[in-house]
Amino acid sequence: MTDARTPADVPVDTVTIFDTSLRDGEQSPGCSMSAPQKLRFAHALAELGVDVIEAGFPASSKADFDGVRAIARDVSGATIAMLARCVDADIEACARALDGSARPRIHVFISTSPLHREHKLGLDRAQVLERAVAGVALARHYVDDVEFSAEDALRTEPDFLVEVCSAAIAAGARTLNLPDTVGVTTPAEIRALFEHLRAHVVDADRAVFSAHCHDDLGLAVANSLAAIEGGARQVECTVNGIGERAGNAALEELVMALNVRRAWYGVGTRIDTRRLVPTSRLLARITGMHVQRNKAVVGQNAFAHESGIHQHGMLKHRGTYEIMRPEDVGWAQSQMVLGRHSGRAAIADRLRTLGLAVDEAQLNGVFAAFKALAEKKREVFDADLEALVLGTDARAARGWRLLRAHVSTGVAEDSLPTASVQLLAPDGTRVSEAAVGDGPVHALFAALARATGLRVDVDQYHVSSVTTGDDAQGQASVTARVDGIEHTGSGTSTDILEASALAWLEIANRAQRVRSAAPEREVVVA
Missing domain, CATH: 3.20.20.70 (Aldolase class I)
Incomplete structure (x- = not known):
């Protein structure tokens, strides 16, 4: 063999x-x-x-x-x-x-x-x-x-x-x-x-x-x-x-x-x-010695593209700007980072991935709004694009909503992290579930998965502070795959576990929208 x-x-x-x-x-x-x-x-x-x-x-x-x-x-x-x-x-x-x-x-x-x-x-x-x-x-x-x-x-x-x-x-x-x-x-x-x-x-x-x-x-x-x-x-x-x-x-x-x-x-x-x-x-x-973002092969930016010229070339043929396949070294896929240098083709491709069907006229309007937003933000996220297309905050759109969550953990040898959640489902019903995990966040994500019935494979989880002081708000960012499609979600709260739950649910709602739009979605790429 x-x-x-x-x-x-x-x-x-x-x-x-x-x-x-x-x-x-x-x-x-x-x-x-x-x-x-x-x-x-x-x-x-x-x-x-x-x-x-x-x-x-x-x-x-x-x-x-x-x-x-x-x-x-x-x-x-x-x-x-x-x-x-x-x-x-x-x-x-x-x-x-x-x-x-x-x-x-x-x-x-x-x-x-x-x-x-x-x-x-x-x-x-x-x-x-x-x-x-x-x-x-x-x-x-x-x-x-x-x-x-x-x-x-x-x-x-x-x-x-x-x-x-x-x-x-x-x-x-x-x-x-x-x-x-x-x-x-x-x-x-x-x-x-x-x-x-x-x-x-x-x-x-x-x-x-x-x-x-x-x-x-x-x-x-x-x-x-x-x-x-x-x-x-x-x-x-x-x-x-x-x-x-x-x-x-x-x-x-x-x-x-x-x-x-x-x-x-x-x-x-x-x-x-x-x-x-x-x-x-x-x-x-x-x-604890992290790799610089632009490190060859294993750095976070090794297969990331923001320039509109590069993104357009990548969408036509990946060989235009990549000499290796990301999958061959252990990455899931190349990344199209949306920022001020991104082009119209990259925005259209990302909207298609998100299940947001727009015609050419709508795409022109979304792209103009995206360019204005990109001048104010270092990176434009999926939730921002959804807000541009839907005309409202993406979290207000119909989908799973967090009503309450309780997480219990400890450092004792026999302690078992547990989490219970109550969600408002897209059809208006209330769903409650609980789960255990290796840690509080793992238990929380497991409870959310049981409540929504979604399998969400988390690839990256990151927590950072967006304000200062004892009452600082924390932002949780999650990158995960659902049905083989990569999604990102973020949540902000003074309670970092709540922020984590909001980020996870953002991915769940996005995945549900992709599922429902899959048979009919069409995007014009100019």
Whole structure:
């Protein structure tokens, strides 16, 4: 049976994806994870299709040792690597932590650049070479899969790199990693280095050459791709590009560059790209370090279009302004953001999605009113469009209305969040329902779903303050799918749970209107 992670057209020459989010990434300020969180994310990386998961640095602390040991024993489907200095105690800690792993790797490193040799280690070239060989040999005593890294390789003399790498292979290293530890190199420079090493290292064909690039100059992904052009067949990277200082090469960007430009690079990966966005979001939730909106591939704006020219092109053919399908990386679909730059075609398309049938004359009037509104608001929402078409506040239109709601929750171990609601149905009858949930909002949404009989799959839920002070109004925003169609809803109240219920009901009413209009709706798109 074909591996579902691997597209049928992946070339035979495949780049190994070595993820170091749990080691290098977790070392960055603000990204520390607990042992259970690291285990959960390790499972997510395995499901993503990562080849090698660097779980951590077991010698650094007992907590880290226990955490990485749990990963080694519990996570399958990927090689589990542990990092160690070329120090006996570090390597032995890795061996103990890896005990029970089906696919263990020990990753040893030592600094090789003149700057590090003098100021960090206080060793000369011969001493560094001796320690490197001893470290690889000891690691090979415990496991067959040993990786050697020459820290600060890009600032190391090329002839010494050749000597160290040749000695590491002779001592038993299967992978040679050349880190751009301080993110100082350029694509042309790193490509030339890999070509030089592959041509001059003794028995180079017995090892996989690997790149580990930092993003201090914003070149980590570009440098990693150049290393691949130079012969690297393993790349070390992190989800969302987290890592020391400016971070590491971003896994999602690297993988999609190889995917989209496969004809150029001639290599592929085993990553299930459809899991890129869910994995990115999981990491953001665990660390609290959110992704910038304009981040490539996984940023909220990566597949969002506001410009009228772009929206018109997208409605004609998505290839006009998108080089990837959002579904292929884990997004539900492209987004047409309605704002001052949006055009008539985008408004017509959104009205059709909302089930609001208008003729060409009506569309002209709605578009003129939309343009006036867009000058006053940063973003125009579905409720605003509905108000423009209906001539009144959308919430006053016939639909489900919230009469009362009661939510109970607590922090006790045996507490169970519950919610009860009473709604006024579109036909004027009153409907009451109750439900339990994982939290107060989850319970509230479950009660609303039971009362309306609608299945609403919530994708995003966001709460923000729209005023200041103790009596500030809160705005709840919900993005959800009903019958495969994405809708957004918002609600405002001094009670954030009431605001959440209003946002959910706005989506329910919009979905009901789409259902009733589906057989007859028609929009003229000019």
